[in-house]
Amino acid sequence: MAAAIGLLRPRRGRLAAAVALGVLSLGSALALAVVAAWLIARAWERPPILDLTVAVVAVRALGISRGVLGYCERLATHDTALRAAGNARSLLYRRLAAAPADTAMRWHGGELVSRLGGSVDELADVIVRALIPIAVAVVLSSAAVIALAFASVAAAVVLAVSLVVAGILAPWLAARAADHAETLAVGHHAGRDTAGMLALDHGPELRVAGRLDTMIAESTRQHRNWGHASDRAARPAAVAAAVPTLAVGAAALGAALVATTLAATAAPTTVAILMLLPLSAFEATSALPAAAVHLVRARIAARRLADLTAPVDGRPRPRLTQIDLCEGDRLAVLGPSGSGKTTLLTTIAEAHQEPLTAGYFAEDAHLFDTTVRDNLLVARGDATDAELTAALDTVGLRPWLDALPDGLSTVLDGGAAAVSAGQRRRLLLARALVSNFPIVLLDEPTEHLDAVDADRILVRLLTPGMLFGADRTVVVATHHLPDGLPCRVVTAAEFNAEFNSDRGEYADQT
Structure with missing residues (x-):
């Protein structure tokens, strides 16, 4: 009571x-x-x-x-x-x-x-x-x-x-x-x-x-x-x-x-x-x-x-001494499903929550039962229609947008149910492009896309100055990477090793 x-x-x-x-x-x-x-x-x-x-x-x-x-x-x-x-x-x-x-x-x-x-x-x-x-x-x-x-x-x-x-x-x-x-x-x-x-x-x-x-x-x-x-x-x-x-x-x-x-x-x-x-x-x-x-x-x-x-388990979060981020960094987190990639991204987001400098875009982020425009404006409320259209064009959704009866004002009835899995993934990526966070954290941004488009988008995401400005930091969690990308790579296994080390130290202290 x-x-x-x-x-x-x-x-x-x-x-x-x-x-x-x-x-x-x-x-x-x-x-x-x-x-x-x-x-x-x-x-x-x-x-x-x-x-x-x-x-x-x-x-x-x-x-x-x-x-x-x-x-x-x-x-x-x-x-x-x-x-x-x-x-x-x-x-x-x-x-x-x-x-x-x-x-x-x-x-x-x-x-x-x-x-x-x-x-x-x-x-x-x-x-x-x-x-x-x-x-x-x-x-x-x-x-x-x-x-x-x-x-x-x-x-x-x-x-x-x-x-x-x-x-x-x-x-x-x-x-x-x-x-x-x-x-x-x-x-x-x-x-x-x-x-x-x-x-x-x-x-x-x-x-x-x-x-x-x-x-x-x-x-x-x-x-x-x-x-x-x-x-x-x-x-x-x-x-x-x-x-x-x-x-x-x-x-x-x-x-x-x-x-x-x-x-x-x-x-x-x-x-x-x-x-x-x-x-x-x-x-x-x-x-x-x-x-x-x-x-x-x-x-x-x-x-x-x-x-x-x-x-979580009553223990502190792991220290990120091995993956500290600098301005303009491009970091890829590799690992299969369930290996801890999402945990790493949320840890980075928490480390930068004061002040709020990191934007975390989840793999299963919600699409609202409202217009296409409003679904993108949740990332940045003052974005113009031209910026929203450019973001959709960049992720390959311009033909889809042109086919909609009311363009950006078209209501997505049922939210995610109104689009395919690939279109949903591209919409979520467009939402990230519209944002203005200095640090962008993307969880599986190319899931449900064909291999060619996935590799092309990953290259553009992890190459400074292409999809995001060279002064912005981008961290991408993914299953695979194209060859020859100019970015740092950390595996989920390396992060888990550091996490388990911190957990053991905490258990010894208590």
């Missing part, structure tokens, strides 16, 4: 108002039970009708106020939760932006969506489904026991014990039942989202490789496994759900026994209140088992969100 409140930062005033409205709403139900019990018993005695008028009006007023106050409580609670979820997402975005580049880069897009979406929602639900119901139950249970004690201390003791069973034991059992299965389910959930995002983001490439059906089947399998894990969680939780019912029965039976012993001496109205008040007192505790389950989910979500911005 503390971790959730620290991340969500709900407004205390709104939170207190939601709790107050919840107490008044269920308090109206509790008062309605007391007044209705008195009215039924007193009416049986056939008094003058004027003796019952106030009670009749009170029953109507309490019945109406319960619905109205309950609606207001829902409005206040959801307003508080939605604002808190917005606070949490803003805070997480700021933490990711301020963290080292590889803090976010280590997560797949599907995992980021799952954590920033589903996990934040699970955390915000703790306000609606746990925090406020717990506070309301504590207040109303205490009020019910105190009110019943004025009629019978013995009945109040029985009610208090039953409320402890329904409000503490049952939620504890439900939380224990859900904990293990929820931990497993969240893993299946993340796996399902990751597989689904891979199928959506790389559908054409997966279809060509013959793996699209396999990826969709994997997403379906993960979703099915998640359903099975949820079913397993529900079985022991059903046992926990039966405990409050048993507690209600025990309280009602205890109240009946006490009322029987008092029937000879107590007023009929008192006996009626002793019988009906305990039944209404459990309405507030009925939501507590579900609240305990939501607390478990919130704890898991808080842990996943903390991992999102945690330092």
Whole structure:
């Protein structure tokens, strides 16, 4: 709960108002039970009708106020939760932006969506489904026991014990039942989202490789496994759900026994209140088992969100003593996929983030569902149409641009889905050409291009004064290089050796 409140930062005033409205709403139900019990018993005695008028009006007023106050409580609670979820997402975005580049880069897009979406929602639900119901139950249970004690201390003791069973034991059992299965389910959930995002983001490439059906089947399998894990969680939780019912029965039976012993001496109205008040007192505790389950989910979500911005392996980034960059340098980083080329580029970008002198252009950078012009202006907002057209011409997209119905104003419906893989790569390269960063970091800029075009572009990228001015530094991560290029070359293996050396030194120090 503390971790959730620290991340969500709900407004205390709104939170207190939601709790107050919840107490008044269920308090109206509790008062309605007391007044209705008195009215039924007193009416049986056939008094003058004027003796019952106030009670009749009170029953109507309490019945109406319960619905109205309950609606207001829902409005206040959801307003508080939605604002808190917005606070949490803003805070997480700021933490990711301020963290080292590889803090976010280590997560797949599907995992980021799952954590920033589903996990934040699970955390915000703790306000609606746990925090406020717990506070309301504590207040109303205490009020019910105190009110019943004025009629019978013995009945109040029985009610208090039953409320402890329904409000503490049952939620504890439900939380224990859900904990293990929820931990497993969240893993299946993340796996399902990751597989689904891979199928959506790389559908054409997966279809060509013959793996699209396999990826969709994997997403379906993960979703099915998640359903099975949820079913397993529900079985022991059903046992926990039966405990409050048993507690209600025990309280009602205890109240009946006490009322029987008092029937000879107590007023009929008192006996009626002793019988009906305990039944209404459990309405507030009925939501507590579900609240305990939501607390478990919130704890898991808080842990996943903390991992999102945690330092990579808790160790410092490697020193770049062997690949220091000078003005006008051309550096090629060679290595196969997964060898650490992207990590090296993000390390260089982080080293030059203060001041912001390096622009990192990722292999899978996003194309927005907007115009061609706006997709290029994200690199430099003051670029002219002539500069944008020249950049597209340089990367070989001028025929494509001329064929568009509205030129630079043509909307790319669906973003990357509106272009081929090769056109997307050229658009991202044009975005880099439009930028004015002194240091340009390009991750696989020629992927999905034919060999001839790829070699031609690599030569122009790594030759000073061709695509980029001789005073700008260009670092390119690639699988291969044409022969005879006048540039420095570092392999990903060399970088990994330095990284592992730094990691060993850090482990020795700690």
